[in-house]
Amino acid sequence: MTYFTEAASAETVNARMGPDTAPRLAEVMASLVRHLHAFAKDVQLTQGEWETAIAFLTRTGQICSGERQEFILLSDVLGFSMLVDAINNRRPAGATENTVFGPFHVADAPIRAMGANISLDGKGESCLFEGRVLGIDGAPIEGATVDVWSDNADGFYDVQQPGIQPKWNNRGRFITGADGRYSFRGIRPVSYPIPDDGPVGQMLAQLGRHPYRPAHMHYLVTAPGFQKLVTHTFVGGDTYLTSDAVFGVKDSLVAPYEPGAPGDTLWRSPFDFVLVRE
Amino acid sequence: MTYFTEAASAETVNARMGPDTAPRLAEVMASLVRHLHAFAKDVQLTQGEWETAIAFLTRTGQICSGERQEFILLSDVLGFSMLVDAINNRRPAGATENTVFGPFHVADAPIRAMGANISLDGKGESCLFEGRVLGIDGAPIEGATVDVWSDNADGFYDVQQPGIQPKWNNRGRFITGADGRYSFRGIRPVSYPIPDDGPVGQMLAQLGRHPYRPAHMHYLVTAPGFQKLVTHTFVGGDTYLTSDAVFGVKDSLVAPYEPGAPGDTLWRSPFDFVLVRE
DSSP states (O other), rough: OOOOTTTHHHHHHHHHTTTTOHHHHHHHHHHHHHHHHHHHHHOOOOOOHHHHHHHHHHHHHHTOOOTTTTHHHHHHHTTHHHHHHHHOOOOOOTTTOOOOOOOOOOTOOOOOOTOBBBOOOOSSOOOEEEEEEEETSBBTTTTTEOOOOOOOOOSOGGGBTTTTTTTTTEEEEEEEOOTOOOEEEEEEEOEEOOSSHHHEEEHHHHHTTTOOEEEEEEEEEOOTTBBBEEEEEEEOOOOTTTOTTOOOOOOGGEOOEEEEOOOOSSSEEOOOOEEOBO | SSOOOOOTTTHHHHTTOOTTSSSSHHHEEEEEEEEEEEEHHHOOOOOOHHHHHHHHHHHEEEETOOOOOOHHHHHHTTHHEEEEEEEOOOOOTTTTOOOOSSSEEEEOOBBTTOOOBBBOOOOOOOEEEEEEEEESSBBBTTOOOOEEEEOTTOOOGGSSSTTTTTTTEEEEEEOOOHHHHHEEEEEEEOOOOOOSSSSSHHHHHHHTOOOOEEEEEEEEEEETTBEEEEEEEEEETTGGGGGGGOOOOOOOGGGOEEOOTTHHHHTTEEEEEOBBOO
C-alpha cells in the first residue's frame, strides 16, 4: 500500500523509512508511530483536540530556556521519566532502588568531612543523616562517594536562589572509609511544588492534580566497580508521599525520621545504600 | 497501587487524575499515557534515547514562530495529521475525499470571474482547471465557493515570497452557477520540499526520507447545506506521488493532466467535486 489509508495508517508511514535507517532508530520510530496512531484511533481524536495538542507542545517548547526544561517536566508528570528510569535500572532484590535524578544536581559539590553540616543558611529543622554503603553481600564499600543535595527550609534549592542562599547550601560529597559509613548533618527537607506557572502546571490543574513533591533528600552514590545509584530518600509521613507529582516515590525509599540525640540534631534519619557490582 | 511500579506504570499515573477532570480530557489523557508507556516498554527505551527525544522536542518547539509551525510539520511527516483528518472526515462512497489543509491557505482570496487566470507572475506551464461541484445524487450545486491555491512554478506560495510574487498569485475564489460548473486558469503546480532546515528535516534525513510533496492544487469547497471539503488534486505522474512527505495523496485525488485546447492553455485538468449534505 503506497497511499495513505486510515486502516493502514501506521504501516504506510513506517514503510516509508529508507533501507539505510539505523536499525535501532527504525525500531524506535516504528513503535512510536504505531502507538501514536493507535492512540488517535482509540480516542477518535478530533481536529480541535489535535490543534490543542499542537498549541500545548508549542508553548511547552517555547518556555524552555537555559534554566527551565518544560519537556522534562512534562515527561516527569506523565510518569514517563520514572518509567525510563525503571527500565534502565532494574536491580536484584536487596539493592537500593533508583529514582529520578531531577534537575537540581550540581557536579563537583564540596567534599566535606564526615558528619559536617551542609545547611549553610541556618534555616530549618536540623537532622543527622547516617548509614552505610554496602554491597549486596552486606560488605561495607570503602571509597564510595555519597553526593547529597536537598532544598532548604523554604523549599528552594540553592541554584534556584542565587544571591539569596549561600553557594553550596544543602549540598556536599562524603567519601566512605573502610567501615562504609557516611554521616552528615543538614535539615529535614520540605515538600515543594514543581514549576507550575507554565503549560505543564496548567495541565496538572486541568487533571485535578497538585504540583507538589514530597520532601526528599537526593543521593548520587558511586563507587569503583559498582553501578551508579541515583535515588532519593523520602521523609516518612509526608503529606504528599502517596501523590508525588513526578511519581518518584518507592516504598523502599521512604526513610524513618526519628528524634535526634539530645544536644545534637532535632531529627535523625538512618538509611543504608546497597550497591550492585558492575 | 499508590507508588510507582514499572509493571503498573500507566495505571498508577492515570489513577492520579482528579474526580472533577473533564470526562473527555480524562479519556484522551489516559489513552495517551497508556500508549506512551507501552511504547517505552516495547522498545525498552534507554536513558540516552529519552534525552535525545527531550532535546528533539525542545528544538522543535524553539524553532516555531509566527511564520513556522514545526510541530504541525512533525505531525504531518508522521502521518498523524492525515490520520486525524481521516478520522474526522469519513464520507460515503462517491463523495470526494478530504486531505490535509496545509499551512498556506489565506482567507478571503479575491472572488474571480469563472475562467479567470490566477497565475499573476507569468511563470509556469498554463493549465485550465475545470469541472463541476455536485451532490452525491449527481445534481449540480449552485452557489458553491471553490477556493483554490497553489505554489508558483518555482515551488513557492505567494505568502512565502512577499515582495517577490504578486499578492494573491495563484489564489482565487470561484462561485458556481446553476450548472455547478467551475473553471479557472492557472499553472500546472510543481512539487516542492516542506521546510527541511529544522529538526523535522533532520529527522527525515535520518529516516532516509525526502522532504518533497508531489505537485498539487489546493481546494476548499463550501456550499450552504453541505459539509466543507478540504482537499487537493494531485498531478498524475508526479515523481513524488507515491512518497508524499506528508502522506496527503489518495488514489481518488490524482487528477488527469491532458493537453489543453489549441490556442488556450498547455494543459487541462478536469475534476469534479462531490459534496455530502450536512
